[in-house]
Amino acid sequence: MKEFLLIFRRDIRKEAQPSPEQMQASVKHWQDWIGGIAAQNKLARQPQRWSADARVVRPDNLVTDGPYAEIKEAIGGLLFIKANDFEEAGEIAKGCPILQWGGNVEIRMAISPEEADH
């Protein structure tokens, strides 16, 4: 088993935002999806929720409130899972509710120190 990082990106433009009812249903979808991964004992770390609010630091000590003005996609969350390979991690990611909102999931594999040396 290897560790994989799932990065959820979502469309942050106003017209793409879900209604309150959709948000409500979405909480259940997320919980059911993550619960399903946990039931397979494939969570690598306990899920952590992150604020929607953000700061971006740029050269010259320039700090701004989030990247929202310039981009249309932002990170919605992260999840660490266990899987044998990219294929299996991909299968798990296919259930991610963010896909229903036009978002996407980027998958990264953890590199152990030995692998990094080569």
Place this chain on the structure above:
Amino acid sequence: MNGQELIPHLFRTEYRKLVSVLCSHFGIQHMETAEDIVSDTFLSASESWGMKGIPENPVAWLYTVAKNKTRTYLKRNKLFEQKLSPEIRYGSTQSEEPDPDFSERNIEDSQLAMIFAVCDPLVSSESQVALALNLLCGFGAQEIADAFLSNREVIYKRLNRAREKLKEAGIAIAPPTASEIDARLDNVLTTLYLLFSEGYYSVSQNTILRQELCAEAMRLVHLLSENTLTARPSIDALLALMCFHASRFEARSGQNGEIILYDDQDETRWDRELIDHGSYLLERSSTGTVLSKYHLEANIAYWHTHKQDSAEKWENILQLYNRLLQLEYSPMAALNRTYALSKANGKEEAIREAKKLDLDNNHFYFSLLGNLYTDVDNTKALEHFRRALELAHSGAERRLIERNIERLQNI
């Protein structure tokens, strides 16, 4: 209560107190002496009460006799001069041979100290449960072996190893410090939870023994929850969980010891008093910032005290299992979650999710699949129940699966 009922009852409630007080009096090195004096005290009780009748205050009688026996023992034994005297004399101005202190306060402190000594990290977790039963509940190696479905020799050796470790390390029997409580409480709760589960889920046919295990575990958790040093919301949650489970103890086994599943239970046989007490504790546990697995499990058990199926009930149970599994994975939680999923989101989704669980050597897994496929594809359901039957060991579980197979064959 007559004498024949009273002594076993007092043995369950007072044995632990007497041993704890004497162990903290003598020190862990001499725990066998403490146990001998306590056993001897109960022996005297059964002899004397049988002849002279039950004393007015049986508990006080036990304490007085234990005190006297301690005095006699110390006088007779040179050990006192050689090893114990300096320790015992320390802090005492009245007498060179102070009596063990059976005040309410000291009884409680000593019990608490003993629980934390038994759960010292030096002792492996499987031995902790056995040692707790042995030292705190007065269970013999044979009784423990019966409860664990193990043999006497194995348990006997395990107990001896654990005792030797505690003695070698010279563990102090003293009320735990705040940092010891923080470091060891999880361990203590796990041990008490295992103790309870041993009684509740054991496949042993001895119902009385199993009920006693549960009652003992609940008494110990109660002790922790009422003590200002150790009281925590998670302990109330654990006790609530035990109350909810124990409320179904009578209803879940039939006249011949067969398992009666939740759906088939007669809810009028559930113990309302325990359910109410559990609800009270669960509410009391809803403070603080730590959401322990016991909170989640107690909430799940709470929803199960509502026999009536409802969308709200199963959605809540599903979400609680989702969170429980994120905190800590266990195969049983994974299986139960999948069952809740079938009730909340439908069988089709549950079957899909069940297939992802890698539990092919678990008969509960195949029973679950059998259940999920029932009325969806009965041929497949039968196949799964038959596979479950091949994997199940205990008689009661096998009969349960056979009943399911018969039911399906009659459709």
